[in-house]
Amino acid sequence: xxxxxxxxxxxxxxLHDQRGMDMDVVSAARISFNYIPGTEIRKEDKxxxxxxxxxxxxxxxxxxxxxxxxxxxxxVFREWHRHRxxxxxxxxxxxxxxxxxxxxxxxxxxVRQRVGKPGRYTYETHPMGERVQYMxxxxxxxxxxxxxxxxxxxxxxxxxxxxLPVATFSKMWAxxxxxxxxxxxxxxxxxTAQAEIRAYADQMEKLFAKFMPVTHKCWVEAGRKxx
Amino acid sequence: xxxxxxxxxxxxxxLHDQRGMDMDVVSAARISFNYIPGTEIRKEDKxxxxxxxxxxxxxxxxxxxxxxxxxxxxxVFREWHRHRxxxxxxxxxxxxxxxxxxxxxxxxxxVRQRVGKPGRYTYETHPMGERVQYMxxxxxxxxxxxxxxxxxxxxxxxxxxxxLPVATFSKMWAxxxxxxxxxxxxxxxxxTAQAEIRAYADQMEKLFAKFMPVTHKCWVEAGRKxx
Amino acid sequence: xxxxxxxxxxxxxxLHDQRGMDMDVVSAARISFNYIPGTEIRKEDKxxxxxxxxxxxxxxxxxxxxxxxxxxxxxVFREWHRHRxxxxxxxxxxxxxxxxxxxxxxxxxxVRQRVGKPGRYTYETHPMGERVQYMxxxxxxxxxxxxxxxxxxxxxxxxxxxxLPVATFSKMWAxxxxxxxxxxxxxxxxxTAQAEIRAYADQMEKLFAKFMPVTHKCWVEAGRKxx
Amino acid sequence: xxxxxxxxxxxxxxLHDQRGMDMDVVSAARISFNYIPGTEIRKEDKxxxxxxxxxxxxxxxxxxxxxxxxxxxxxVFREWHRHRxxxxxxxxxxxxxxxxxxxxxxxxxxVRQRVGKPGRYTYETHPMGERVQYMxxxxxxxxxxxxxxxxxxxxxxxxxxxxLPVATFSKMWAxxxxxxxxxxxxxxxxxTAQAEIRAYADQMEKLFAKFMPVTHKCWVEAGRKxx
Numbered sequence: 058x059x060x061x062x063x064x065x066x067x068x069x070x071x072l073h074d075q076r077g078m079d080m081d082v083v084s085a086a087r088i089s090f091n092y093i094p095g096t097e098i099r100k101e102d103k104x105x106x107x108x109x110x111x112x113x114x115x116x117x118x119x120x121x122x123x124x125x126x127x128x129x130x131x132x133v134f135r136e137w138h139r140h141r142x143x144x145x146x147x148x149x150x151x152x153x154x155x156x157x158x159x160x161x162x163x164x165x166x167x168v169r170q171r172v173g174k175p176g177r178y179t180y181e182t183h184p185m186g187e188r189v190q191y192m193x194x195x196x197x198x199x200x201x202x203x204x205x206x207x208x209x210x211x212x213x214x215x216x217x218x219x220x221l222p223v224a225t226f227s228k229m230w231a232x233x234x235x236x237x238x239x240x241x242x243x244x245x246x247x248x249t250a251q252a253e254i255r256a257y258a259d260q261m262e263k264l265f266a267k268f269m270p271v272t273h274k275c276w277v278e279a280g281r282k283x284x
Numbered sequence: 285x286x287x288x289x290x291x292x293x294x295x296x297x298x299l300h301d302q303r304g305m306d307m308d309v310v311s312a313a314r315i316s317f318n319y320i321p322g323t324e325i326r327k328e329d330k331x332x333x334x335x336x337x338x339x340x341x342x343x344x345x346x347x348x349x350x351x352x353x354x355x356x357x358x359x360v361f362r363e364w365h366r367h368r369x370x371x372x373x374x375x376x377x378x379x380x381x382x383x384x385x386x387x388x389x390x391x392x393x394x395v396r397q398r399v400g401k402p403g404r405y406t407y408e409t410h411p412m413g414e415r416v417q418y419m420x421x422x423x424x425x426x427x428x429x430x431x432x433x434x435x436x437x438x439x440x441x442x443x444x445x446x447x448l449p450v451a452t453f454s455k456m457w458a459x460x461x462x463x464x465x466x467x468x469x470x471x472x473x474x475x476t477a478q479a480e481i482r483a484y485a486d487q488m489e490k491l492f493a494k495f496m497p498v499t500h501k502c503w504v505e506a507g508r509k510x511x
Numbered sequence: 512x513x514x515x516x517x518x519x520x521x522x523x524x525x526l527h528d529q530r531g532m533d534m535d536v537v538s539a540a541r542i543s544f545n546y547i548p549g550t551e552i553r554k555e556d557k558x559x560x561x562x563x564x565x566x567x568x569x570x571x572x573x574x575x576x577x578x579x580x581x582x583x584x585x586x587v588f589r590e591w592h593r594h595r596x597x598x599x600x601x602x603x604x605x606x607x608x609x610x611x612x613x614x615x616x617x618x619x620x621x622v623r624q625r626v627g628k629p630g631r632y633t634y635e636t637h638p639m640g641e642r643v644q645y646m647x648x649x650x651x652x653x654x655x656x657x658x659x660x661x662x663x664x665x666x667x668x669x670x671x672x673x674x675l676p677v678a679t680f681s682k683m684w685a686x687x688x689x690x691x692x693x694x695x696x697x698x699x700x701x702x703t704a705q706a707e708i709r710a711y712a713d714q715m716e717k718l719f720a721k722f723m724p725v726t727h728k729c730w731v732e733a734g735r736k737x738x
Numbered sequence: 739x740x741x742x743x744x745x746x747x748x749x750x751x752x753l754h755d756q757r758g759m760d761m762d763v764v765s766a767a768r769i770s771f772n773y774i775p776g777t778e779i780r781k782e783d784k785x786x787x788x789x790x791x792x793x794x795x796x797x798x799x800x801x802x803x804x805x806x807x808x809x810x811x812x813x814v815f816r817e818w819h820r821h822r823x824x825x826x827x828x829x830x831x832x833x834x835x836x837x838x839x840x841x842x843x844x845x846x847x848x849v850r851q852r853v854g855k856p857g858r859y860t861y862e863t864h865p866m867g868e869r870v871q872y873m874x875x876x877x878x879x880x881x882x883x884x885x886x887x888x889x890x891x892x893x894x895x896x897x898x899x900x901x902l903p904v905a906t907f908s909k910m911w912a913x914x915x916x917x918x919x920x921x922x923x924x925x926x927x928x929x930t931a932q933a934e935i936r937a938y939a940d941q942m943e944k945l946f947a948k949f950m951p952v953t954h955k956c957w958v959e960a961g962r963k964x965x
Contacts, residue, residue: 076303076349088376088455113698113737116593119372120459122303122349131904135812139570139829141822142596145346145461148820149315152932153859161900169894178834180894189893196884196901203877212870213850213861215932219842219905220877223812228315232347234372234459244567251833251896283567283737340925340964343820358589358677366602366797368595369823375593379705380632388673396667405607407667416666423657423674430650439643440623440634442705446615446678447650450585471794478606478669510794510964530757530803542830542909573826574913576757576803599800599915603769682769686801686915688826 059126064256066164067226069128072264077121077235079271082106085117098271107275115284118236118272119143125231125261130161132223133254136245143237148229152215155208159226160197162190167252180252197222238265239276240283247281286353291483293391294453296355299491304348304462306498309333312344325498334502342511345463345499346370352458352488357388359450360481363472370464375456379442382435386453387424389417394479407479424449462496466503467510474508513580518710520618521680523582526718531575531689533725536560539571552725561729569738572690572726573597579685579715584615586677587708590699597691602683606669609662613680614651616644621706634706651676689723693730694737701735740807745937747845748907750809753945758802758916760952763787766798779952788956796965799917799953800824806912806942811842813904814935817926824918829910833896836889840907841878843871848933861933878903919946920957921964928962 062070083089083102086109109117129137138146165186171178183189200220207217233241242265244250245258266273276284289297310316310329313336336344356364365373392413400406410416427447434444460468469492471477472485493500503511516524537543537556540563563571583591592600619640625632637643654674661671687695692715698704699712720727730738743751764770764783767790790798810818819827846867852859864870881901888898914922923946925931926939947954957965 074303076301085374085457088374088457116372116374120351120374120457124347130900131812131816132900135816135819138816138819139827141825144822145343146820147312147315147343147347153856163897169897170892171894175834183891183893185891189888189891189897192884192888193900196881199880200877200903203873207870207873210864210866210870211851212864213852216844216850216870219811219813219874220903222881222901222903223906224900225904230312230315230347232461357673358585359673362585362589362592365589365592366600368598371595373593380629390670396670397665398667402607410664410666412664416661416664416670419657419661420673423654426653427650427676430646434643434646437637437639437643438624439637440625443617443623443643446584446586446647447676449654449674449676450679451673452677528757530755539828539911542828542911570826570828574805574828574911578801599797601766601769601797601801684766684769684801688913 062260064260065161065253067159067161069126070257070260071126072123073126073230074124075122075268079106079269081121082117082272085120103271106271110275110279110284113284115236118284119234121234123233123238127231128226128228129257130224131227133257134227134229136251136254137231140237140241143234145232146229148227151218155214156218156221156225158201160222161224161226162193165190169252197224235269235272236284243281243283289487291487292388292480294386294388296353297484297487298353299350300353300457301351302349302495306333306496308348309344309499312347330498333498337502337506337511340511342463345466345511346461348461350460350465354458355453355455356484357451358454360484361454361456363478363481364458367464367468370461372459373456375454378445382441383445383448383452385428387449388451388453389420392417396479424451462499463511465492470508470510516714518714519615519707521613521615523580524711524714525580526577527580527684528578529576529722533560533723535574536571536726539574557725560725564729564733564738567738569690572693572738573688575688577687577692581685582680582682583711584678585681587711588681588683590708591685594691594695597688599686600683602681605672609668610672610675610679612655614676615678615680616647619644623706651678689726690738692719697735697737743941745941746842746934748840748842750807751938751941752807753804754807754911755805756803756949760787760950762801763798763953766801784952787952791956791960791965794965796917799920799965800915802915804914804919808912809907809909810938811905812908814938815908815910817932817935818912821918821922824915826913827910829908832899836895837899837902837906839882841903842905842907843874846871850933878905916950916953917965924962924964
């Protein structure tokens with residue numbers, strides 16, 4: 058029923074639920090009562106959206122909802138959860154439940170080496186991607202074996218998990234609005250963002266553009282900055 | 285199309301848009317992927333909601349949206365806007381537009397006198413409600429005349445409005461989620477809240493109970509406190 | 512003990528308490544443990560602050576505190592309170608206490624008329640400033656008389672205040688950090704902001720520049736935008 | 739200069755900076771101008787604080803600052819960062835810098851096993867604590883070796899870290915106010931909280947009680963709930 062994407066190998070992104078469109082932004086800014094869903098957006102409406110974005114009038118972009126279902130490695134969630142304003146999270150916990158045996162292994166051509174000097178780093182495909190994949194997988198297998206051994210010894214799950222790497226997959230519900238989404242996208246689709254979270258953000262941007270095309274277009278034209 | 289209420293004379297409250305139901309709370313708490321809208325809520329689901337409320341686990345109540353359309357006097361908006369977390373607002377501005385000639389006059393039996401001692405005040409119907417109505421109306425008429433005179437002299441609207449009383453009606457869009465709504469209701473439906481904002485909050489509670497009956501019931505049973 | 516300013520006639524602005532300086536921003540960004548208050552700020556520290564501001568890395572600017580004491584008219588507080596993130600407020604209430612007889616009358620050369628067309632308005636000194644002052648004062652005197660009459664009739668103070676204009680002075684404590692302050696200043700020192708709140712914001716900016724001169728300088732050079 | 743604590747083996751907690759005391763809460767609630775630091779707190783002041791806490795009037799507790807320096811394992815930070823409102827964070831990043839070889843090994847008598855049934859779990863000291871310590875340490879040694887090997891192969895640090903366990907130590911600055919601190923403490927000093935984060939929270943509570951003894955006392959007496 059819900060479209061589902063795989064931004065990175067093993068990852069899942071779905072737009073669980075969505076409410077609100079460009080016309081809502083216009084109506085919010087004008088505090089219109091006679092709100093008629095489905096109304097065609099006009100030229101002056103588009104200009105209003107452009108004006109709001111260019112002048113940092115962010116509140117009209119908050120009266121809507123994007124609810125995401127996400128499966129991603131812990132190190133991706135760690136960056137995601139730093140977004141505090143206008144974001145709500147519920148993540149599964151490893152305190153009570155046994156986690157799943159799922160770890161992130163980048164595609165061989167997505168293994169990266171860093172080139173350049175501090176402050177000006179860029180990334181290139183690593184020449185030994187398959188070797189790195191193998192090393193990662195071996196580490197994950199060992200960690201999983203340790204985790205299972207600790208559980209078998211009846212160590213509390215909340216402590217047994219200590220051995221699991223930050224590449225372990227977790228799951229969450231994450232809800233935001235168009236304003237907090239634009240803030241997220243401005244940082245996480247940026248070329249300097251880590252490629253793995255960028256893969257999620259890029260997919261989210263496509264869905265944002267689909268549901269609020271005018272807002273997305275104006276945000277891009279205004280330099281993709283927080284509003 | 286949208287139901288509309290009149291919590292106080294001249295006031296308007298509408299639930300512009302609503303998204304989310306009890307079953308979403310349950311799914312969020314369990315981070316379920318196989319989310320099936322319309323699923324019947326079961327006994328164990330209700331117990332989970334009760335548990336979440338009683339133990340201050342508030343985040344599962346955030347993945348939903350209530351968008352209110354409100355027309356109320358400025359003194360009501362002033363209390364409303366103190367709710368910062370999980371609330372989004374867009375209010376009409378008197379800086380650029382001429383305001384409407386609409387002021388709040390309480391019903392004659394809603395005019396109150398205060399009885400009792402500091403810290404233990406209670407309110408009773410004022411014996412001269414109609415007289416007070418008349419005095420209020422006379423004040424509003426004078427203020428409106430002053431406002432129009434200042435505008436006629438070409439005084440900037442943002443300064444002409446200085447003479448308007450806090451009983452002047454304004455309009456806003458206000459969006460929240462079930463958690464921030466419960467926080468609002470816990471304070472604004474309380475017997476010590478001012479009757480005018482309580483009239484809005486009471487109506488909002490009815491709509492909350494309609495869309496999320498289990499959550500509402502558990503919140504009431506847990507003492508109507510912030511979650 | 513505390514310096515006190517009068518941004519508008521009758522208004523008060525004081526920086527009640529302040530904690531944090533440029534060097535804290537640098538230490539926060541570097542997660543330094545060996546934090547030595549009073550350390551001299553170096554060239555590379557300044558460049559780091561500049562980098563943080565230009566790249567929207569706002570969190571290092573949050574580990575500090577500016578606590579303001581403010582007396583201003585209600586219409587100024589209404590704009591102020593729309594700043595929700597990183598701001599804390601406590602305002603006096605007219606529900607329980609009789610308010611003070613203090614209303615905002617602009618200086619005669621601060622009475623404005625609006626010129627130009629919608630969307631491109633500018634403001635000029637109004638040619639009849641003294642006449643406008645007189646009209647405002649007359650309105651305030653009448654409103655105050657009505658307020659006192661209602662109180663004398665034992666109408667509840669929370670209802671008697673309905674007749675008071677939005678020019679009535681109120682008082683608050685408002686606490687923020689350098690990031691939320693920069694957001695406030697970016698909007699409220701802007702030429703399109705209403706002159707009355709701009710007067711407060713301009714004074715606040717001077718105090719911000721005094722306590723965090725490097726941060727302030729970099730923020731100005733980066734275009735005075737939210738960080 | 740700054741006191742420093744070790745809530746768990748290898749962990750660090752310091753109260754980097756602190757501003758605000760009980761008397762500030764009282765002054766904020768009363769919007770006092772004549773604020774005199776050092777004023778003795780009186781009986782009626784204490785009663786006011788008690789009243790504010792019992793009636794969920796939280797804003798007077800926000801005009802202050804607690805700035806924490808924390809070194810803790812990643813799994814502790816993950817729980818900490820779920821506190822969004824009234825908390826500011828800056829954490830070191832493993833994207834650019836090599837992390838330190840520091841991992842959390844619980845004291846042998848702090849290794850736990852879980853007893854009881856789902857929903858009613860309790861924890862007891864694990865009978866083979868030393869064996870578990872040994873297993874954890876072996877896992878960490880292997881993970882560190884993998885990490886160094888990947889770095890030696892010039893894999894980007896942001897990817898090399900994938901193999902590190904959630905027991906790896908990280909560092910952060912975390913700033914809050916008394917209200918957001920009480921919210922944190924209500925959840926994280928609770929008997930059901932994981933012992934490792936509870937160790938930090940317990941130490942934080944002691945420092946909170948030291949700097950704001952009346953507020954702390956009233957919060958405890960009111961049931962240690964969010965305000």
